[in-house]
Amino acid sequence: MPPDRRTLQVARVEAVGAYTLLVLRNDGGEVGAPGQFFMLQADPEPHGAYLPRALSAAWADAGEIAFLLDVRGDGTAALVGAAQVSVLGPLGHGFELHHGPAILVGGGIGAAILPWLVRDLPGPVTTLLGFREQRHAVCAALIDADATVVLEPTYVTEPLARLLPADATVYACGPDAMLQAVAALCAEHAVPCLLAMEAAMACGFGACYGCAVEIDGEWKRLCIEGPVLEAGRVLAGGHDG
Amino acid sequence: MPPDRRTLQVARVEAVGAYTLLVLRNDGGEVGAPGQFFMLQADPEPHGAYLPRALSAAWADAGEIAFLLDVRGDGTAALVGAAQVSVLGPLGHGFELHHGPAILVGGGIGAAILPWLVRDLPGPVTTLLGFREQRHAVCAALIDADATVVLEPTYVTEPLARLLPADATVYACGPDAMLQAVAALCAEHAVPCLLAMEAAMACGFGACYGCAVEIDGEWKRLCIEGPVLEAGRVLAGGHDG
Amino acid sequence: MGSLATRFCGVDLAHPVLNGSGTLDALAAGTLGVSAFVTKTVTLNPRAGNPPQRIAETPQGMVNSIGLANPGLERFCDEHLPRLADLGVPLIVSGGGWSREEYAVAVRRIGAHPAVAALELNVSCPNVDTGCISIGTDPAETRALLERCRAETERPLLAKLSPSVADVSAVALAAAEGGAAGLVLINTVRGMAIDRDTLQPLLGGGGGGLSGPAVKPVALHAIFHCRAVTGLPIVGVGGVACAQDCLEFASAGANVVALGTALFRNPGLVEEVVAELPGLLERHGVSTLDDVVGRAHHHQGKALLEVDANHS
Amino acid sequence: MGSLATRFCGVDLAHPVLNGSGTLDALAAGTLGVSAFVTKTVTLNPRAGNPPQRIAETPQGMVNSIGLANPGLERFCDEHLPRLADLGVPLIVSGGGWSREEYAVAVRRIGAHPAVAALELNVSCPNVDTGCISIGTDPAETRALLERCRAETERPLLAKLSPSVADVSAVALAAAEGGAAGLVLINTVRGMAIDRDTLQPLLGGGGGGLSGPAVKPVALHAIFHCRAVTGLPIVGVGGVACAQDCLEFASAGANVVALGTALFRNPGLVEEVVAELPGLLERHGVSTLDDVVGRAHHHQGKALLEVDANHS
């Protein structure tokens, strides 16, 4: 029940357009399933980043665990500069992989979570990706060579709206506003929809109650209930926090 | 009047027995005189060492500044692991170099300050060094090939007592108890004596009032009055703090 | 090598490392090796807690505005307590409230449960409007609260105090007079975080409580003074991050310590500290943490304590 | 690009970055570029200060027990003030004392000197036995002190407050009622350090005051609440370490900021911050720091402020 924590060596760090790929050598440790996440901290402890950072694996197996990072602040900067990283996880609930066709929707760094999903989904996959600029879209190649990619001011909900209704499950990850829009579209067409959400997290294993999100009409811990949730559980209320 | 602060590259780091030599490439910047000190901090800021560390130069010229370190805690550990170091100084008052013969007395890492003094003193030099164990004594070679070296349980005041009285100036650096003993011996024989002292320092340039030492019978700032002081200024009171 | 087993307010503990209230959900993550499990603060009525964002990182610490999210007394006793009773370690249940009567109801109900070893009265949460902390800033209120709750249970009552008062030792003394068996020091320090992009308050609750290594000096100060003034046994909490910290807290006056924020970074820390303690105690020439407790008070006769006591 | 020039309590400043009292000796090191120089606290009689060790490093901060070492009013006015008058920047002289009358004597004497732009009343030093901080923990005493001192000078009086009280905004309000022209927030937070080897109190004074980035959230909280309650102009101090911090402090309610502990690490920091500010302000879409002052109070109408005000 206590989450597993281990120190892994950094195998390689690569720029992927505006994002950075961080690949850790796995020691055969458990990796969980697509959509689960890990709490990462550079080791030795970096200056200026007291808490670990929540990151979903881009893909993972016994040999390596990969993360696609948007390096914004001290924590992620320390991670991509580290020789080894302390890793807690896998944590939370990942995607339930439905049989039949899948529509993947990724917005910005939310796309980080999709390569593993593409690899593991049993049925045919259609991938829709939206990015701010071309340099962010470079990572599309890691996900699906046939992906439909749109750039702002076009939103990824446009190609999605054209595909719906569909006999498919929608798997989405991206900024909150995008997820709400995707969930609303899917609800309208009664298409099953799973959302991978984000919240500020201190622990990742249910200890701090920091990651509250309105789920089933109440503030609940995203790290315990999610980060992947059926859209219906979060769409209802629409929190005003 | 404001102290000079610059970032210097680490030229080399070498083990010298139990101590570590840290040599910085100087950019031709001011280095001051033997006995002056610098406030050093690894750059980027290390985790676990918020304040810079006070260190006296072992030697310094336009090309390099060298420090001999007793790596005890996080600050010195970060310094010997850094690629570059932020350096504030030279600070404080160094040794006034008297003409005529000199007796140098160093205890433990206090010996760090002596190589530069040996190089710059105009007259003949006799060097007495005391260390805990042989591995600490290795640094004697950096100071004076002809130094008299004693190890505990022998104290360096023993060879000093045999030399006194003498027509010489005594320059001493080491733990407080040793300095007090040296000062007492010199006072007894009316031999001029300069002590390089230590105190916990936050700033090194008179801002914090943290480095209080009883000087002239009052708590005064060691970084402003010293760190090198005439023994008479500190012997008198004997503070009870 | 000595033993880590100890006794705190009549409760036998396998070792001196607990968790801070609200920093571990043992039902979600297990006990992580703590010698006694301290629950998140329970209030009479369920509380949703504050809106997000609830946490902010700060230099060597964090500010939280969780807002005492909890299922309320009823559901806690019916659903959580039976499962907590199966954890296999003594339970310390933390209670909070908005009036003496609310605390009293909770203490009676919780104290009656056979699995509960002790109760902690949280009079120090900075994340709720009135209640809790307004009691804990007033010595007279604190004394009255302890007296009222003492009447409701045989179990030892611990008072958890806030350092964000002018003189925490006065509040501690009042708690002692009211019948507290021990103290828990400290709760978080009042703080706030500003969003670096919008320059708006970052936390949904506006303000919050600061925890982590940043507050360690504040905790040591509170423990030292409350120990000096009350002599009560103390759970030391506030920035503890390693075995060395345990010794420093013990020397200041803590009999046992609790890990809080440090667990968020490393849930294995309890086990690491417990493994490291015996060797560290040996290096300090003692065999148990008890040998160190209060050592900072016995300096040069009593001179230092007196110097310092004047400062508050 | 906008201008950094501003006006604080009637004093014209070239930019909004000052030093904290007791964290810079301009006679030893120059002004380091501050727009106004704040002196170390002066007391009626000379004070030797506390015995060493006086400083201890802590996680992202330090604890000091300097103990208001200063030459006393007489020597300060005779020897220091004339030299400080030559620095070329407005002077803010900090005064402390053990009674209203002591403060009043100092204020009269110091306020009469033409080079003095404003006076800061330190009612918040944790490193002296009584006096100072015991006044500053009591709103009524604080009000009376300000009233008494207002009678002695035409110069603006600033009240420097301690965050180590249950409700700093109540003390701030009392200072405002007594005639304070502005506030200086915060002084150090009460803390303590234990020697890791001997496990004895590390500081000669026993306890001390915590400063540095560790206390930044505490400063933001105090500034936000005192601003909300008093509306007085504020010098924000407590862990400021970069230009971004200045914006966050301004948004919480500080009109200007002071660098303290951060100067110990980097005496060039004032100049660095002043150089960085214009660009940072531009990135936030404003041209002066004044444009940001109090922004955190104007969130979603007034909702957030009200939520938070309830917390104190």
Ligand SMILES: Cc1cc2nc3c(=O)[nH]c(=O)nc-3n(C[C@H](O)[C@H](O)[C@H](O)COP(=O)(O)OP(=O)(O)OC[C@H]3O[C@@H](n4cnc5c(N)ncnc54)[C@H](O)[C@@H]3O)c2cc1C
């Ligand atoms: C389940 C989950 C999965 C995620 N997966 C990924 C992923 O695969 N790839 C990825 O790049 N990111 C991912 N994220 C987001 C990632 O955790 C954050 O981007 C990361 O924490 C940013 O760290 P940083 O050090 O770069 O930035 P920082 O912004 O320096 O660090 C974030 C910290 O700062 C605080 N903070 C955030 N915004 C502000 C603000 N405006 N003002 C003040 N403080 C602030 C936060 O509370 C947090 O403690 C995921 C998040 C979650 C919850």
Ligand SMILES: Cc1cc2nc3c(=O)[nH]c(=O)nc-3n(C[C@H](O)[C@H](O)[C@H](O)COP(=O)(O)OP(=O)(O)OC[C@H]3O[C@@H](n4cnc5c(N)ncnc54)[C@H](O)[C@@H]3O)c2cc1C
């Ligand atoms: C003028 C001067 C010149 C010096 N020259 C040299 C030199 O040439 N070579 C050299 O090796 N050293 C020298 N020193 C000593 C050097 O500054 C200290 O040894 C150094 O600060 C130790 O740093 P550290 O990070 O290794 O150890 P740490 O002990 O981790 O760092 C010291 C810090 O810890 C605090 N501290 C110290 N002891 C304790 C304790 N028991 N418990 C808790 N906190 C504690 C101090 O306040 C300080 O902030 C000099 C000191 C001065 C004042």
Ligand SMILES: Cc1cc2nc3c(=O)[nH]c(=O)nc-3n(C[C@H](O)[C@H](O)[C@H](O)COP(=O)(O)O)c2cc1C
């Ligand atoms: C996220 C979080 C939630 C907390 N919840 C509670 C609580 O419900 N009741 C309580 O008494 N203390 C609570 N605390 C305070 C901790 O128990 C502890 O006293 C404080 O965090 C200081 O210790 P630390 O620095 O080790 O975290 C909480 C602290 C944090 C960080």
Ligand SMILES: Cc1cc2nc3c(=O)[nH]c(=O)nc-3n(C[C@H](O)[C@H](O)[C@H](O)COP(=O)(O)O)c2cc1C
């Ligand atoms: C070494 C030291 C000495 C100080 N002396 C004084 C003083 O004499 N008077 C005063 O009002 N504040 C004094 N302070 C408090 C600072 O002015 C400032 O309020 C506090 O340190 C918080 O700011 P900082 O975190 O930026 O240092 C002192 C602080 C330090 C660290």
Ligand code: FES
């Ligand atoms: S991140 Fe701590 S409870 Fe979810």
Ligand code: FES
């Ligand atoms: S070290 Fe700061 S005054 Fe001397």
